[in-house]
Amino acid sequence: MGGTIEISEVGVTVNMAGGGKIVIGDFGDNTAPKAEPLPPLTPEEELYGRGLCLLPAGWEELSGEEHWQYHLSESLRHLWPSFSREQKMAIAFTANELSDELRDSQYSHCW
Secondary structure, three states, X not given: OOOEEEEOOXXXXXXXXXXXXXXXXXXXXXXXXXXOOOOOXXXXXHHHOHHHHHOOOOOOOOOOOOHHHHHOOHHHHHHHHHOOHHHHHHHHHHHHHXXXXXXXXXXXXXX
């Protein structure tokens, strides 16, 4: 069970007795693509975070015929213009998540 562990300022190398090697760190010979840094946040993302892409289509004006909108009551639809942007985001995100859960639940019973 002999093996060696080499620790340096750039990483760790584990040489296994059976001939294998595990390398952790940046030794400069890695040809794998590196992750690109994320672009800076927009002013809107500064306020609400990068998760705006998780909001369903048509959330701001209730436009389109998205499946999540069918779960909104008529009174909620009439009140929609009076809600703040944050309230619309919260309602749309929650209704979309619940709608997805309902659909997934229905599909799982088909199997």
